[in-house]
Amino acid sequence: MxxxxxxxxxxxxxxxxxxxxxxVGQTAAxxxxxxxxxxxxxxxxxxxxxxxxxxDIPSSTAVPSRGYGLDVGAHIYVLxxxxxxxxxxxMLLRARxxxxxxxxxxxxxxxxxxxxxxxxxxxxxxxxxxxxxxxFGSRAGWSYLSAGIGxxxxxxxxxxxxxxxxxxxxxxxxxxxxxxxxSLNFGGGARWFTRERLAVSFDVRFHIIGAxxxxxxxxxxxxxxxxxxxxxx
Numbered sequence: 001m002x003x004x005x006x007x008x009x010x011x012x013x014x015x016x017x018x019x020x021x022x023x024v025g026q027t028a029a030x031x032x033x034x035x036x037x038x039x040x041x042x043x044x045x046x047x048x049x050x051x052x053x054x055x056d057i058p059s060s061t062a063v064p065s066r067g068y069g070l071d072v073g074a075h076i077y078v079l080x081x082x083x084x085x086x087x088x089x090x091m092l093l094r095a096r097x098x099x100x101x102x103x104x105x106x107x108x109x110x111x112x113x114x115x116x117x118x119x120x121x122x123x124x125x126x127x128x129x130x131x132x133x134x135x136f137g138s139r140a141g142w143s144y145l146s147a148g149i150g151x152x153x154x155x156x157x158x159x160x161x162x163x164x165x166x167x168x169x170x171x172x173x174x175x176x177x178x179x180x181x182x183s184l185n186f187g188g189g190a191r192w193f194t195r196e197r198l199a200v201s202f203d204v205r206f207h208i209i210g211a212x213x214x215x216x217x218x219x220x221x222x223x224x225x226x227x228x229x230x231x232x233x
Contacts, residue, residue, distance in 0.1 A: 031139035033085045034077030034233075037191065039201060041229025043071035045095045047123050048154065048209070048221040054121065055158045055174035061118040064097030067125055071203065071227035075133060087133040087144070091185070093207070093225060098122045115170065119158040125223075127152035127183045127207055141199070143190040152183035152209045154218075178218055182210035191231045199231040 047067050054063055075089030101116040129150015135142045155177045163169040187205030194200060204226050211220040 032077070032080065033135040033137055033139060033142040033144075034087070036076045036233055037074070037199075038232045039071065039073040039075075039091075039203070039229065040232070041071045041201065041203065041227035042068070043093055043095055043225055043227035044068050045093065045125065045207070045225035046223045047095075047097050047125060048218070048223070050219055050221070052218045053123070053154060053176075053178065054156050055176050057121070057158050057161075057174075058118050061121060061158075062099040062101065063121050064099045064123050067095030067097035067123060069093070069095030071225070071229070073131070075131070077135065081134070084134040084136055085142070087135055087146075088130070089133070090128070090130045090150075091148070092126075092128045093227075094124075094126045095225075096122065096124045115160055115162045117162055119161040119171075119173075121159075122157045123154060124156075125152065125154045127185070127209075129183060129185060131185070137190075139193070141190065141192040143188065145186075145188040147184070147186035150183050150185070151180045152207065153180050154178045154209075179212065181212050181218075184208040187225075189227075193231075193233075197233050199233075200229075201231040202226070202228045 045067050047064055049063065049065060071091065071093045073089060073091035075087045077085045077087045079086050098120065100120045101118045127150060129148045131146045131148035133144045133146035135144040137143055155175065158174045160173050161171050163171070185205055185207045187203060189201060189203035191199040191201040207223040207225060209221045209223065211218060
């Protein structure tokens, strides 16, 4: 599945590059990408599922598998390398996911406390880092491949819930703040300028989050993010 997703990224970027070249052929000035750009996009990202990322909750608890949030970045384009324009910049991805217990059965007796036997769970992921990119196309629109190494942080929260065998036993709300981890990101996307300073843009990217932490220690995770929005220059 991971190989198929990587192949999909490369195919999308190739197609976007061909589209950008077609745009160049329709204009009189096939200028280079740049000179700078700011990205503002809505994003969705898969979230870690390992139990080590979450508080002490029942094994039947639903946990969020996907988060939604913002992907912002800024890049400048500094030199030409063969057919590609080299860019440097950075990105910030921040996304939140939630999961709640399912609706109780109609014949199920409600808890005297009004609490479910499993909690609501929320996860917040933040990853930030520099990037270097190879950009193909013209000032009117270009595709790119990029990568960078930065840091990632995740926190998870569980609401109060009751023990299904003893409804007088209420577990307090819990919060776990995981420390900063290394984060390698790589992927690609494209920008199409519908106006001189405004473009429609998308990005598809893998985030490889390193293992670490003292207590609780968490394993490494590979997350897939996709974002769509606008770019300004």
